[in-house]
Every structure is written in C-alpha cells, then in structure tokens.
Amino acid sequence: MAQTSPPVAIIMGSESDWATMRHAAEALDALAIPYDARIVSAHRTPERLFAFARGAKAEGFKVVIAGAGGAAHLPGMAASLTPLPVFGVPVESKALSGQDSLLSIVQMPAGIPVGTLAIGRAGAVNAALLAAAVLALSDEALAARLDAYRARQSEAIAERPRRDEA
C-alpha cells in the first residue's frame, strides 16, 4: 500500500479537544511538519480507533499525538494497537482540571508506553516538539528547523523585565 499519510497524526477524543490540540498543530505548522488531525474516541467510536491505530503505520504515519480529557483512555488504547510512538496530551477537564486526564494517561502498565505530557496547551505544544525531535533524527533539514525554532525562542526572551512606563 502506498504511504501517503503525513508523518504525524493528531488524534483527539472529541471536537471539543481541538481548542487544546490546535496548539500542537500550530507548533507543527511552525516547523513545516505536515499532519492529519482526526477525531477518534475509544469510547464513542471504538471501531474508528481500531481501524486508525491498526493501520497507522502502514498508512505512513511515524508518530501519534493523542489528546483526551476526563477518563482519557484514547492514548493508551491507541498505543496498545500501534507500534508507533504515542505522545499523550491530557486535556484540561472542567470537573477535575485535567487531573483525571493526566492520571488516566500517565499510569500505563509496563509494556505499553505512552509518553505523557503536561496538562493543556503546554502539553500539546511539547507533544509536537517531541514528535519533531523524533522525526529530526532521520531528517537533517527538520533538525536545522528545530534548532532555529529554539534559537528564536531564546532570542524572544528579554534579559530583564520591562519597566512599566509611568
């Protein structure tokens, strides 16, 4: 089967997660890394999850970023169904501020890893940067873009706090 997929899959349990996961997409955009963003729920669309995760490697994906909130089984289930690296992003839930999402994703049993990031936007951005780091191991042009991204980030940090103009 022809490998036509972009290297990164961003999957999320609900469309409501896009407010968080779009930050992963924006970080990938900044590094010119193509991705496909899909709504896939272990709970609500289990057949879609099985089809996606079982076929992800053959489709040509290299890394999966999975965001979910609450009883966040999606990243772990995806990891159980694909040999690709899976980075989990705990989406901040209303009831428990994302503590539920974090613990659901991070406490995987030995044998099926999910690289778990921070709750919310920072986790989404860092999942994208980790995906970039993985891909950069075999892509020198991307490695250079990642270096430049970090250099720009450092340059943007002021050395001293700006004083308020009275």
Ligand SMILES: Nc1c(C(=O)O)ncn1[C@@H]1O[C@H](COP(=O)(O)O)[C@@H](O)[C@H]1O
């Ligand atoms: N955690 C999961 C899974 C899953 O893990 O398969 N599917 C949906 N959800 C989560 O339910 C929350 C509320 O979803 P709605 O906003 O659609 O009610 C979302 O954060 C989603 O990730």
